[in-house]
Amino acid sequence: MNGYDFTLAGQQLCALGSGALWWPERRMLCVADLHLGKAERHARRGGAALPPYETADTLERLDADIAATGAGCVLCLGDSFDDDAAAQALPEAARLWIARLQAGRSWIWIAGNHDPGPVDLGGTHLAELPAPPLVFRHIAIPGAAGEISGHYHPKARIRTRAGTLARRAFLIDRDRVVLPAYGTYTGGLDCHDRALADLMRPDALAVLTGPRPLPVPMPRRAA
Template sequence: MTGYDFPLSGAQLTALGSGALYWPDQNLLCVSDLHLGKSERHARRGGTTLPPYETQETLARLEADLNQTQANTVICLGDSFDDDSAARALPEAEKDKIADLASRCRWIWITGNHDPAPANLPGELHDSFPLAPLTFRHIAEPDTSGEVSGHYHPKAKLRGATRPAFLLDQHRLILPAYGTYTGGLRSSDPALSTLMAPKAIAILTGPRPLAIPMPR
């Protein structure tokens, strides 16, 4: 499995090139900010028309990561759907695919700011999920340790190329957005540069995940 291994609060974790996180000792796969149904939401609100294939592509990558890791638990860290209406509007084939994936393991949905209500899909719904020594939630909280979160869609630049990135310091990990139609926030943005400790690193996603000092 191609990834970048690192410790957080005593847990040994692997950042996968896809943007997913794997915790071998728990056989747990974690992803954040899928934003399924984004093209439907844009069309519904009169925005730019996007090709309606992002949900299939995101779920295909998630299935590939699940097949590779054979994880028995999946945690989705919030904003799994672009909003609650987008979740309800998913085509039956896409709902069936989610149900199929969720039937293979324990599936946990963390509520996000885009999708605070249950999506009427298989799995457990939690505001946050503690699994010692870590806690999984959507948005990072100050003065915590062992926290795994998402929300910010972090990205970082190396040699002129910008890639989604994990951000890691001794207290917390922030996952990149996993969804196909998701933008990103540069790690130099004050929302991230003030949140992460001075010696934080960015783990760039891609075929070979690469750790660099977090660009500020």
Template sequence: MNTHEFSFHGIALRALPSGALFWPEAGLLTVSDLHLGKSARLSAHGGAQLPPYEVRATLERLDADLGFTGATHVVCLGDSFDFPGLESCLPEDDLLWLTRLQAGLRWTWIEGNHDPGPLTLGGEHRAEITLGPLTFRHIATGAVAEVSGHYHPKARLRTKGTTLSRPCFLYDADRLILPAYGTYTGGLSCDRAPLSGLMARDARAILTGPRPMAIPMPGAAGPPRPRARRPA
């Protein structure tokens, strides 16, 4: 599996093609915005009809990422389910699959704006969690060394006369924002507010896909990083 390695606050991280983030030294796999059950919720409320296998597709990717990384701790950065209580409405096979993935691992559910965390499932439930120098939460606050999700960032890359649009990671000196991991979650172009103003002008975008790659973040308009002073 191709990954993109980068450093954030002195920590070597890997961006996976799926949109998951791996911290090898800590054995930590982080995913954001799974939105499990989205198709079921929309169908129940007369919304857009999505293919009914979105939960299974998301769990397949998560299963593969856990197998590839050998992670021992999983942090889900909020909006793991599309609506509070949806975990109790999923097909039994999907719930059993999720339970199997959790077996033997430390599993942390961060509360999101769509759901407070699946309280009926195993694992620990937090508003946020700090591991080493990094704080993991659902929505960026502007704090230093935070890892978050929520915005479902996407970036466009023009190459050979075509335009690619892919979910992406965004990072600058202070913050790191993950793409949505769930199937059919949609996205927000990173050159639009609030992402364009949230990230520093020299921010980078890491496009997901078979070969993750980093590019300058399109549309970044926030304040530049302060330059380190040279010793006198």
């Protein structure tokens, strides 16, 4: 499988090149910040029209990850929808696609700061999921341990012989993992931003997503 294997709280995990996290022991696939319906919300609020294909693209990649892993549980770590109206405006084809992906497996929606209340899309809706020794929530809590979260949409920039490489990235230290945004139209926060630099330990790794996940020391601004 295309991924970077590591341990957190004694658990074997794999950061997939797609931006999903795989927990083999629980057969759990975890994704953060799908932001389904972002193009619809952008247009509704008077923004420039975006190609309306992001929901289908996001679901297509999620479908592929579920097929590749054989996941028995899918955990969506918050901000799965861009807002309440975007959730209600999902095309029928997207609703049927989600229902098909849910069939035969557990599906958990974790609440995020963009998320609506429970919507009629099946699955279980939770504020967070304790799964000892790990805990899954949308926004990291300083001082937590064994924590897996999203929210920040981390990305990393590194210099290579070919120039500067910028990709979405997992941030990993011995206390937590912050997942990259999985949604197609989601932006990113550079991992040297103070919010992430203060959250992660000095020896944290950034694992850049892509065809070959690339682990590097988490880039930080010079003091």
